[in-house]
Amino acid sequence: MKKDAHPEPDDRDLFPDWLQTDPLVVRRTLSVPPPSLEDNTADVDRLVRTLHRSGFSPVRVDPSDLDGISSRLRQGDFTVSVVLGYREDHWALLEVDAGASSEPVLGLAVDLGTTRLAFYLVDLEKGIVVDRRSEPNPQIPYGEDILTRIVFASAPRNRKMLQDLLLNTFRDVTARMSADNGLDPNRIFALAVAGNTTMSHFLLGLNPTNICKEPYIPVANRFPFLRGRDLGLTMHPGGLVFVFPNVGSYFGGDLIAGILASGMxxxxxxxxxxxxxxxxxxxxxxxxxxxxxxxxxxxALEGGVVERGMMAGPGAIDHVRIDPNTLELRYHVIGEEKPKGLCGSGLIDLVAEMFMAGILTIRGTLNRNLECPRMVETDNGPGFVVAWGPETADGRDLVVSEIDIGILxxxxxxxxxxxxxxxxxxxxxxxxxxxxxxxxxxxxxxxxxxxxxxxxxxxxxxxxxxxxxxxxxxxxxxxxxxxxxxxxxxxxxxxxxxxxxxxxxxxxxxxxxxxxxxxxxxxxxxxxxxxxxxxxxx
Amino acid sequence: MKKDAHPEPDDRDLFPDWLQTDPLVVRRTLSVPPPSLEDNTADVDRLVRTLHRSGFSPVRVDPSDLDGISSRLRQGDFTVSVVLGYREDHWALLEVDAGASSEPVLGLAVDLGTTRLAFYLVDLEKGIVVDRRSEPNPQIPYGEDILTRIVFASAPRNRKMLQDLLLNTFRDVTARMSADNGLDPNRIFALAVAGNTTMSHFLLGLNPTNICKEPYIPVANRFPFLRGRDLGLTMHPGGLVFVFPNVGSYFGGDLIAGILASGMxxxxxxxxxxxxxxxxxxxxxxxxxxxxxxxxxxxALEGGVVERGMMAGPGAIDHVRIDPNTLELRYHVIGEEKPKGLCGSGLIDLVAEMFMAGILTIRGTLNRNLECPRMVETDNGPGFVVAWGPETADGRDLVVSEIDIGILxxxxxxxxxxxxxxxxxxxxxxxxxxxxxxxxxxxxxxxxxxxxxxxxxxxxxxxxxxxxxxxxxxxxxxxxxxxxxxxxxxxxxxxxxxxxxxxxxxxxxxxxxxxxxxxxxxxxxxxxxxxxxxxxxx
Missing domain, CATH: 3.30.420.40 (ATPase, nucleotide binding domain)
Known part of the structure; x- marks a missing residue:
């Protein structure tokens, strides 16, 4: 909502009060009873037994880790620091270090949007967002809208390419975020990705063709947990990769995430x-x-269709006020620049204020009974000047037409x-x-x-x-x-x-x-x- | 037991009567209800739902299989043949074929012995042993006895080599057995291996060093299920690899298998x-x-220590009879060849028959009161000629000495x-x-x-x-x-x-x-x- 009344959530309030601190990946330092002739359980079984007694059960061990676990148990004199990943029906033993460890345990959350990808690097022990980044979706050159991309992806080679574009952005962003914060990307033990059904299919290289054909059936609604290495991601190779499930073709993981975020x-x-x-x-x-x-x-609400509409961002008018007596107009521009256009909230403000000032009728047409120099005639018919040429970024009058208002x-x-x-x-x-x-x-x-x-x-x-x-x-x-x-x-x-x-x-x-x-x-x-x-x- | 009385188990009686036919890997042909606007569950979820209704739950799908499952469901017009592997806490979906399938579903059982490896190729649907092979353990050049091999394996490079020797034998034998029977090794969906604790460690490349050092602790007693691809085996890459668990260093999976085999x-x-x-x-x-x-x-019982002792095999005397009156001796040789030595059963027969004929005293010494041309003096002291030079493979008298008998x-x-x-x-x-x-x-x-x-x-x-x-x-x-x-x-x-x-x-x-x-x-x-x-x- 409006910036002043409801500030944009920052790192501190990303997590609501009701959220428990029981992360998807946890670290524990454990002292395992050393073996003896009386208690000669094998090394790995011994650690698993101790984990079981600490509430982690069942624990699954990667076969290729068996030898390493044994030697680190002995290096640490049977005190080890373990990292465990929760996979619903079991805990995966992701790391065993000799002795106590103070290396961070990180997770990465991703909003896999059609237009933008947003990344949140989370310290799972401190419960804070370490850093966040946003990148344009690298698939945009292959289709602004998702339908164009689905058609393009019908060829397996193209599907692979669209997947690689996403994975490369994941890798790049993770590497940069880690480096900028002096962190080792191998400390990222979990990745959670929420996207719509088609974007989730693109990320996993799945064929999205049937999503847009009646009866609109995705390849999968629930995706198995993957490991970092399965997708070659810049993270711990055994780390969990969780892709939000869908309800169906038109109700994706992004909306499931939305419901969770609201707590409704x-x-x-x-x-x-x-x-x-x-x-x-x-x-x-x-x-x-x-x-x-x-x-x-x-x-139109996001500013996408209206002629001078634009996404909220630098140069966008996001607030408008009109004095109902003098019909004087004031606006605010994001980034305090010269205005380039209006974003959704600017448009809504504009129409509401024009209405309140009697410039617009209840039908949404310009009130021709009113004397107002901002009411002009354009090639698209009657319009209203929000900003005059000398004030704007491109020197042209910023006009919203009656047609634009009709669309809104x-x-x-x-x-x-x-x-x-x-x-x-x-x-x-x-x-x-x-x-x-x-x-x-x-x-x-x-x-x-x-x-x-x-x-x-x-x-x-x-x-x-x-x-x-x-x-x-x-x-x-x-x-x-x-x-x-x-x-x-x-x-x-x-x-x-x-x-x-x-x-x-x-x-x-x-x-x-x-x-x-x-x-x-x-x-x-x-x-x-x-x-x-x-x-x-x- | 004795060949005539208790014949060696053949393919038919390898499986006892009490065994259920509920294999580790099963195939089902299923008709999945096709999707509609009213029932728009995704392809993979739809198959999993049908499997659940058929009693397979939970089913886990390999992330890399999602797309293939969807396309094969559609190729087969929503009738598919699936192969499922049982992994205790879930079923792994190993194969989905469009339509019905008549390809065999095979498994391979292996006795991972210190001296010999034995392989049994099993048709899991017919419940029969298709073929069996036996090979010397390829690690023998690095130690006849297991202790020598454990010492050798303390260097990681040697451990890797010992593992590769086993895996290569597995690959070779599987390829040959499959080819000889006109079968595709990719149809092998399960491998079950029973060996002693050290041999199981060798197979999985685990460090066996602590097995023979007090308090005698293996790396692991229970081994996670592996997949064919984890060990690069000649079988279905997603197929189950099950290594029998141990009780401890001195009680291995081979003995667990033995208990199961007896049904005791x-x-x-x-x-x-x-x-x-x-x-x-x-x-x-x-x-x-x-x-x-x-x-x-x-x-000694297996014929290993006695001078002219040998493993049961061609050229080994496995039966001996002595007429207590005439002291005439008859023997049987495995393979109907000239005798090379005596195997365990031959030795036991010999001593029992010598005792019954009064040639041996109750102390196990030769009865010097008796006139018998087979009683001779050798470099090792008194002995008994089982076969005279002209009858034997090497032309030398086959003599068992009093010392040999003492060992037995x-x-x-x-x-x-x-x-x-x-x-x-x-x-x-x-x-x-x-x-x-x-x-x-x-x-x-x-x-x-x-x-x-x-x-x-x-x-x-x-x-x-x-x-x-x-x-x-x-x-x-x-x-x-x-x-x-x-x-x-x-x-x-x-x-x-x-x-x-x-x-x-x-x-x-x-x-x-x-x-x-x-x-x-x-x-x-x-x-x-x-x-x-x-x-x-x-």
Whole structure:
């Protein structure tokens, strides 16, 4: 949400209070009773017995490690430091060092996004994020959108190439992050990756062809644990590689991670999670049930479709204020630069403020009764100047057209309609929602007051809304720190119902009402003061 | 036991009646419900679900197999033939073929002996031994005895070499056996190896140094399941490799296999198992308890120490009969050749028949009161000609000296003493033994009547005795056919007590009595008619 009200989560608050500190990989220093004629259990069996007594059972040992374990036990005079990885049905003995050890035990969480990859290097003993990085998805040259990449990947050679692009980025980023922090990448014993179903297939080199063909069947929904060496990653060769499972082709591990990040699946109260990306993905539920759906509501909201729209980043106008009396306009630019365009939150602010100032009618058209020098005629029809040429990065007027506004209003209407439909499906009212989570950068920047004013989000108490930032990366990092979330994941997968949104008459009717500002039924938005000018001008 | 009475087990009776047919590796042809919009579970998860419903759970899939499973499911129109390997806590999905398959599912059982390796190629679906081979242990040039090899193996390079020697023999034999039977070695999905603790360490490249140093600690007693590819074996790369666990340094997987082969651990009645090799290893017990010990009784019994002794094989005299009236001697030679020497059973026959004919006194000395041209004087003192020069392979008289006979009598006395001591340890009488199993080639050749006459085996009803042949190979083959034996193995390991035989006064006293023919206390051998001549001559 809005920067001032809800700061972007930083390293300290990536992990919620309710999270346990039971990492996926743990280290213990153990004193094993030395052998004698009376107790002549073999070396490895002796260590396994001690681990069993310390609560680690069953322990599986890699056959190639047997000799090393024996010699390190003896080097350390039967005191060893062991690193164990949790693999649900057993513990894998990843490292045995003679004596006590103070080397760090690290994990890497990855948000495997279609557009960007985000990396979080986590110290599993201290429970802190050591470093984070973000890189563009290296597959973009082979398709901006995922469908183009799926078609490209139908040839096994191309599939291999797309996989290698990802793995090489993983290797590069890991090597750089480790070096920059003076850490040995071999100390990374766990990797948790959350991505959508197709991206997870790309990472594992799986054929994604059937994901986009009816009846939309992935190769696998659950992926076996891999080892670092299986993918040639820059980490401990025996380290765990965990790829989040999917529910299906259209509900991937990124959303499972999102649910975990919100904690909604553990609470009695009703929560709603919205992730706005290429689609708007919505999950509603509590600890007993979860329902999910997706709809095409996203691009305009993220600033992707509107002519001067852009992703949140340097040069993007993210906040706009208009004085309703003087019609004076102020804006804020990310990075304090000259503006290049508007990001999602900037657009939402703009439309909300134009509406509040009576510049926009409740239909979303420019109020031609109003005298305002910013209202101009362009090649695309009537428009509104957000920034004049001399103020902008490229020297051209930054204009948002009536057409652009229409696109945004269709997106916000789609969002609002989806929320209503999903609530109605399970017989709850949006008013019953206790927590409303907004994922993504979008979620960190938008101001819920503004989003309610344009009728995009329901008119709920402001404290209901919470921005969660990168929920895929956060969920992945949380699994590194708390292995009990692996069970949560299975519960979520078994409990979730995915509903298809069918375009029907009822939906279209609802959608049309929701394209108004804030809605054709203003009683749905009692907190929004509809300006007289905006109503009269229709 | 004696060839006529108890034929050497052949392919048909390698598997006892009580064995279940639940092999370590199984194949199933399954029809998986095809996906639909209503049931859009992913391909691999769909197959796993069907396997689960067929009783295979949990199933683990190799990450590198995911794509292939999906494409073969679709090639076979969702009918596939799968091969699954049992790994105690899960089933490993080893192969998925489109449609039904009629390719064989094979396993290989190996007796990893210090002197010889024996291989049994088993058809796991038909439950038959397809072929068997035996090869000298290729490590012999680096030490006839295991201790020399352990010392040699203290250098890691030598250890690697000893391991490679074994693995190369495995590869060669598997390739030859497969080719000779028109089979693809990739159809071998399981390998079960039973060897003593040191040989198992050699096979896995483990450091055996501590096995022969107090307190005699192996690297490991239980070995993790390996895959064919881990050892680069000529078999299915994902196929199971199971190495029998040890109880300790001096009680190896070969003896565990022997116990399984006898089935003694499943019966109420008391059984005794003797394996005569470098040591005589003895196990006594029933389904509730097992006690084991070992003693130096072996070499002479197997024909290893006596001057003209040899292993059972072509050219070895394995049977001897002497007419007590005429003192005429007849013998049988393995392979119907000219004799080269005597194997264990030939020696035992010879001594028993010499004793019955009064040629030997109850002290085991030649009866000098007797006129017999076969009694001669040699460089080693008095001796007895078994075959005259013109009859033998090398043209020299085949003579057994009084010294040789003395060695044999010490061995048989050691054996009898060990049996008595172990019985006394648990408070049972040898008369209570319901089944007395004799393992090894030795067990297949000796005649219990003769062994009782010399006082080597207790005077039990003849039907008590049963030769089991190669119990290590047999036990390994049985595990391939009946995976429930994996649990038996753990029960046996947990239940067995290994006792050290301490040389003390009592033992020495007993031992001395047992060096007589059949014993200083003839009431222990009521069935043995002691010839007047043998008694008078003392």
């Amino acid at each position: 699946h553990r609470r009695d109260e009703l929560s709603l999670l919205v992730d706005v990306g290429t689609n708007a993905e919505v999950v509603l539920g509590n600890k007993d049930w979860l329902i999910a759906c997706a709809g095409a509501a996203g691009p 209003l269709k997106s916000k209407a789609a969002m609002y309609t989806i929320l209503n439909i999903i609530a109605r499906k399970v017989g709850v009212s949006l008013q019953d929602i206790h927590k409303f989570y907004v994922a993504g950068t979008f979620g960190n920047h938008i101001d819920p007051v503004m989003a309610i004013r344009i009728g995009m989000l329901p008119d709920l108490p402001l404290e209901t809304y919470q921005g969660l930032g990168n929920t895929a990366g956060r969920g992945a990092a949380m699994v590194l720190m708390d292995r009990s979330l692996l069970q949560d994941m299975e519960r979520v997968r078994n409990r979730i119902t995915y509903v298809e949104l069918n375009v029907n008459v009822e939906l279209m009717h609802e959608f049309r009402g929701a394209t108004f500002l804030p809605h054709t039924d203003p009683s749905l938005f009692p907190s929004v003061p509809i300006p007289k000018r905006a109503r009269e001008a229709v | 651990h499943r019966r109420d009645e008391l059984s005794l198992l003797v394996d005569v090799g470098t040591n005589a290893e003895v196990v006594l017990g029933n389904k509730d308890w097992l006690i084991a010990c070992a003693g130096a009784a072996g070499p 009598l010490k061995s048989k006395a050691a054996m009898y003493t060990i049996l008595n001591i172990i019985a006394r340890k648990v408070g049972v009488s040898l008369q209570d033994i319901h089944k007395f199993y004799v393992a090894g080639t030795f067990g297949n050749h000796i005649d219990p009547v003769m062994a009782i006459r010399i006082g080597m085996l207790p005077d039990l009803p003849l039907e008590t005795y049963q030769g089991l042949g190669n119990t290590a190979g047999r036990g390994a083959a049985m595990v391939l056919m009946d995976r429930s034996l994996l649990q038996d193995m753990e029960r046996v390991r947990n239940r067995i007590t290994y006792v050290e035989l301490n040389v003390n006064v009592e033992l020495m006293h007993e031992f001395r009595g047992a060096t007589f023919l059949p014993h200083t206390d003839p009431s222990l051998f009521p069935s043995v008619p002691i010839p007047k001549r043998a008694r008078e001559a003392v």
